[in-house]
Amino acid sequence: MNLSALPMTSEILSLAKYLAASRLEFSLSEMNQYLSKGYKEKELFEILKMNFFNLNLYCSPDHKCSKIVKTTLPSDEAIVKELEEVLKHPGLPLRIEKLVNSYIEHNFGKNWSTGDTGRLIRENIVSQKEEYWKGEGGSVYPRIRIVSYLLYHFPVYFCQYQRLLFELFKSGLLFNKMKIIDAGSGPGTISLSTIDFFRKLQDIYSRNNMDVKLSIRFGSIENELENIVCYKELIKNYLSGSGDISSNIIMDEPVRSSIENAPIPKDADLIVFSNVLAELKSTPPERANVVERIASSSKDPTLIIIEPADLDNSKALRITQQTLVRNGFYVYGPCSFMWGRTCTGNNCWSFRELGDISAPDFMKRIADTADSYRYMNIDMKFSYVILRKDGISKHNYHAKGKFMALSNLKMHIEKHINVAASVMSENLGNEKILVFKICDGTAREPCYAIMPVYHMSENNRELSEAGYGDIVEIFGVLVRENKNQSSINLLVTRNTIVRIAD
Ligand SMILES: C[S@@+](CC[C@H](N)C(=O)[O-])C[C@H]1O[C@@H](n2cnc3c(N)ncnc32)[C@H](O)[C@@H]1O
Numbered sequence: 001m002n003l004s005a006l007p008m009t010s011e012i013l014s015l016a017k018y019l020a021a022s023r024l025e026f027s028l029s030e031m032n033q034y035l036s037k038g039y040k041e042k043e044l045f046e047i048l049k050m051n052f053f054n055l056n057l058y059c060s061p062d063h064k065c066s067k068i069v070k071t072t073l074p075s076d077e078a079i080v081k082e083l084e085e086v087l088k089h090p091g092l093p094l095r096i097e098k099l100v101n102s103y104i105e106h107n108f109g110k111n112w113s114t115g116d117t118g119r120l121i122r123e124n125i126v127s128q129k130e131e132y133w134k135g136e137g138g139s140v141y142p143r144i145r146i147v148s149y150l151l152y153h154f155p156v157y158f159c160q161y162q163r164l165l166f167e168l169f170k171s172g173l174l175f176n177k178m179k180i181i182d183a184g185s186g187p188g189t190i191s192l193s194t195i196d197f198f199r200k201l202q203d204i205y206s207r208n209n210m211d212v213k214l215s216i217r218f219g220s221i222e223n224e225l226e227n228i229v230c231y232k233e234l235i236k237n238y239l240s241g242s243g244d245i246s247s248n249i250i251m252d253e254p255v256r257s258s259i260e261n262a263p264i265p266k267d268a269d270l271i272v273f274s275n276v277l278a279e280l281k282s283t284p285p286e287r288a289n290v291v292e293r294i295a296s297s298s299k300d301p302t303l304i305i306i307e308p309a310d311l312d313n314s315k316a317l318r319i320t321q322q323t324l325v326r327n328g329f330y331v332y333g334p335c336s337f338m339w340g341r342t343c344t345g346n347n348c349w350s351f352r353e354l355g356d357i358s359a360p361d362f363m364k365r366i367a368d369t370a371d372s373y374r375y376m377n378i379d380m381k382f383s384y385v386i387l388r389k390d391g392i393s394k395h396n397y398h399a400k401g402k403f404m405a406l407s408n409l410k411m412h413i414e415k416h417i418n419v420a421a422s423v424m425s426e427n428l429g430n431e432k433i434l435v436f437k438i439c440d441g442t443a444r445e446p447c448y449a450i451m452p453v454y455h456m457s458e459n460n461r462e463l464s465e466a467g468y469g470d471i472v473e474i475f476g477v478l479v480r481e482n483k484n485q486s487s488i489n490l491l492v493t494r495n496t497i498v499r500i501a502d
Contacts, residue, residue, distance in 0.1 A: 011035060012047055013055075020057045020067050028063040053177070053217040053250050060213075068215050070177040073201070075169055082204045087166055090159040090380070091358035093196055099237050100150050101362050103230065107143050113365040121366060124148040125375055146187055146230050151366050152377050153275075157306075158193045159357045160380040161274060164304055165197045167333070168270075168386070171394060173302050177215045178269040183259050183294060184276025185220035188231035192238060194218075195249060213248070220254040221262045221294075228254045260290050268298040274306040277320060284316040288323035295389075302332070303387040309351035314383040318345040321385045332386040333394035334469030336422045337441035339405050340398070347446070350424040350437055352468045354380035395422075397471045397501050399440065406443035409479050409488045418475045419490065420501065421447070423466040434464055438472075438490070446485070449474065451492040463498040471501040 015034055019026045028041040028048075039047075041063040052059060058068040092100075108117050125148045168174050182190045198214055205212045222228050235251055255262050259276065271294060277287045295301055307317040322345025325331060334352065337343070356378045359367075367375035386394075399405070399420040404412065406421060421438035429435030434451045449472075451463055466472050475498075478491040492498065 009047060012039075012044060013051060016048055016051070016057060016065075017055055020055055020065070025064060025066040028059065028065060050250055052248055053179070053215050056177070056215075058213040058215055058248055066213075068177055068213055070175050072172045073169060073174045073176055074205075074210065074212065075172060075174075079201075079204055079208065079210075080170055082207075083166060083169070083201060086200050086204070087162060089358070090162070090354070090356075092155050092158060092360045095241065096158070096192060096196065096234075096238065097360045097362065099234055100154065100360070102237075103234060104147050104150065104362065107147060112147075113362075113368065118366070118369070120144060121148055121151065122369065122375060125152045125366070128152070143226055146226055150187055150230075151362055152375065154187065154189050155357055155360050155363060156377055156380055157189045157274060158196075160354060160382050161190055161193045161272070161304075161306065162197050163354055163380070164306070164384060164386065165194065167394070168302060169201070171332075171392075173332075173392075175269060176213060179217045179219070179265075179267060181265045181268045181271040181294070182218060182220040183262075183271060183273045184279070185222045185231050185254065186227050186275075188220075188234050190272045190274050191218050191220060191231070191235060191251070195235075195238065198249075215248045217250045217252065219252045219265050219268070221257060221259050222254055223256065223258045225256060228256055259294060262294070264294060264297045266297045268295070268301045270302050270304070271295055271298065272304045272306075274304070275308065277305060278307055278313045278316060284319035285323040287316075287320045288327060291320070291324060292327055292329075300388065300390050303329070304384065305387070306382055306384045309353075309381040309383050311349050314349050314351050315347065317383045317385065318348040318350070321345055321387070324387060329387045329389060330391045330393060332388050332392060334385070334422070334424065335439065335441065336393065336395045336397060336469070336471055338395075338397050338399040338420055338422075338471065339440060339442050341442055343439075343441045343443075348439070349446075350439070351381055351383040353426045356380070394469065395471050395502050403473070406438070406440045406447050406488070409443075409447065409490075410481070412479050413481050414479065416476050416478055418473070419477065420471060420473045421449075422469055422471050423449075423463070424468070426468065427464070436463065436466075443488070446487040447490065448487060449477070449490045449492055450480075455492060455494045455496075457494045459494065460492050460496050460498040462500045463492060466500050473499045473501050475499075 015031055028044040031044055032038050045059060045063055056068055057065055059065040104112050124144050128148050180194060185191060231254060239249060280287055280290060295303055305317060307313045322343060325342050359376060359378050363376060402418055403420045404417045406419060421440040423436050424439045425437035427434045432453050436449045438447050438449050449463060463472060474496060476496045480489040480491055482489050
């Protein structure tokens with residue numbers, strides 16, 4: 001191979017490509033044997049870094065390089081258990097907490113939580129909340145709005161998203177080599193959370209003596225310059241102290257654009273729209289086109305859409321979801337369409353609750369005032385959908401004849417019947433009467449399984465143990481109509497049998 005005629009960077013690139021294809025492993029210093037000019041290993045590493053991903057190359061911090069082939073991340077039981085244990089105590093990692101704190105201090109000084117600045121930030125937190133709930137977040141994010149966002153929304157969004165990544169991990173939908181798109185990235189919640197997730201996972205692999213090499217490339221789209229500046233600062237600082245894992249994480253230059261008009265990313269493995277669709281001016285069905293366009297040049301991406309849990313935003317998400325389904329996407333979770341029919345997505349309010357995170361110190365500082373509760377945001381409560389193009393779904397359950405579709409319940413009021421359905425809420429009742437939203441994709445009105453605690457028995461306990469989206473088979477349940485709420489209640493008594501399916 002004659003490399004001498006090539007300009008500097010392309011000479012290095014071509015050589016790296018050649019060595020990656022022809023050697024199992026090589027060290028960057030070896031490259032000097034073939035190059036027209038000598039380089040330090042560190043220089044070669046920096047020159048090549050942005051190309052590792054495309055070259056299918058993994059280079060360790062001590063500059064040993066080898067080919068990396070995309071494979072599912074190992075998720076054997078012991079690893080899953082350890083990771084689950086880590087995620088059981090959700091909260092921001094200390095390093096992220098410190099970085100956010102430095103960002104705030106850098107912009108508003110060490111005493112940001114007191115005096116006029118503290119007052120302004122608090123006012124902004126309150127008005128920002130109201131805007132979200134009305135689904136009119138707008139896109140005006142001057143620095144004070146970013147700081148309010150970091151203080152109030154960022155910690156919970158960061159933690160809840162890791163639980164969705166955990167689901168993907170368990171199902172074999174995370175890979176050692178991934179391209180991830182953070183659409184509507186804001187200050188970088190999703191990108192930072194993903195890097196932290198991989199860091200946690202890599203620590204676990206190391207503890208278990210598993211050598212798992214990662215090559216992750218992030219792209220992001222955001223229309224507000226201030227957010228992009230914050231995103232870049234937080235991520236750069238986070239990666240600069242993250243040791244080994246940072247060596248093969250590539251951050252593309254953020255795309256400053258509206259998602260509607262952004263260049264379409266190519267070959268993404270994971271595309272995340274976290275708390276952004278509700279901010280678009282378009283209607284919920286139109287938002288499906290925005291998502292579809294962004295996913296159109298990726299062969300089999302996993303799409304995650306997350307929205308707030310409130311009635312309006314949650315219902316809007318299901319409409320967008322079902323428009324995407326009609327356009328050829330498949331729901332991986334949390335919904336299951338066990339009768340082979342898809343729903344309309346109309347009038348569906350369902351959200352997931354994952355408990356509280358521990359409040360970061362900066363949140364406690366801003367909440368150290370009268371009406372403290374207004375500035376504390378620690379409960380993970382959100383609506384989401386995970387979509388695929390290839391039809392993979394979390395549950396592959398098909399309901400059969402011994403069960404009745406929920407769409408037929410109205411003809412069987414006051415009768416005992418059997419149903420199979422997904423549990424689509426936590427307990428919506430109280431300690432004495434448990435209430436769970438259930439759905440099988442056919443119901444025209446909301447359906448609830450109601451279980452008075454004094455009826456709980458070994459026969460039916462699994463109803464209360466089912467996770468969000470889990471499918472239960474319920475035998476011998478009494479159908480009741482709730483005319484006031486236009487809903488159907490299924491009364492679970494001590495004679496009712498409930499089994500978690502799958
Ligand atoms: C609520 S924040 C969510 C940020 C981040 N994804 C998270 O979950 O924390 C919404 C972000 O989307 C951005 N955004 C809103 N509309 C947008 C659009 N049409 N195109 C690109 N970004 C948009 C906003 O500027 C803001 O940064």
